[in-house]
Amino acid sequence: MAASVGTGSPCGACKFLRRKCTPDCIFAPYFCSEQGPARFASIHKVFGASNVSKLLHHVAVADRCEAVVSIAYEAQARIKDPVLGCVAHIFALQQQVQTMRVIKS
Amino acid sequence: MAASVGTGSPCGACKFLRRKCTPDCIFAPYFCSEQGPARFASIHKVFGASNVSKLLHHVAVADRCEAVVSIAYEAQARIKDPVLGCVAHIFALQQQVQTMRVIKS
Numbered sequence: 383m384a385a386s387v388g389t390g391s392p393c394g395a396c397k398f399l400r401r402k403c404t405p406d407c408i409f410a411p412y413f414c415s416e417q418g419p420a421r422f423a424s425i426h427k428v429f430g431a432s433n434v435s436k437l438l439h440h441v442a443v444a445d446r447c448e449a450v451v452s453i454a455y456e457a458q459a460r461i462k463d464p465v466l467g468c469v470a471h472i473f474a475l476q477q478q479v480q481t482m483r484v485i486k487s
Numbered sequence: 488m489a490a491s492v493g494t495g496s497p498c499g500a501c502k503f504l505r506r507k508c509t510p511d512c513i514f515a516p517y518f519c520s521e522q523g524p525a526r527f528a529s530i531h532k533v534f535g536a537s538n539v540s541k542l543l544h545h546v547a548v549a550d551r552c553e554a555v556v557s558i559a560y561e562a563q564a565r566i567k568d569p570v571l572g573c574v575a576h577i578f579a580l581q582q583q584v585q586t587m588r589v590i591k592s
Contacts, residue, residue: 430535437533437569445570452574456561464542465550468573469557475580482587
């Protein structure tokens, strides 16, 4: 995950939100200036920038990268499938486990 | 899913948001006045009422109940595990499938 901290460019999230990127921006380490805006767009659409910012502030710094990856995955899944989102993936895996159990028994 | 449409009480979402519940409220069929506010609280915290409202408007009426169930599940999972949310469930299932494959081979 390329960071944009200290590069002089706004991070991808601030670029998307068209706001000034401050040195303590919570998004900057996880959204680079180039690919970041597109990645942040789906997160913003599904969760909202403010909700994700609050969530990240409540997560240890060491865990934030993983949190951003899981949030981005959930957001993309929800845009792809507005009814089930990533729960469709859970259903498919549960079905796979069930089928494997039947074959095994 | 108990609806509060036409009961005179505001739906659970409007009760939580302390706003007037109109006859065309998008949340009313899925959040009853009694248990609805607690159910809506996690959705509001993780996704935001406005984002969920927009999402439901883009989903066919027949699919909205399932969408609300999956959104509520994702929200509760994210509150329980702020780093991975329901992606933790996906990882656990993927691990289970992998283990079953190893045992089978």
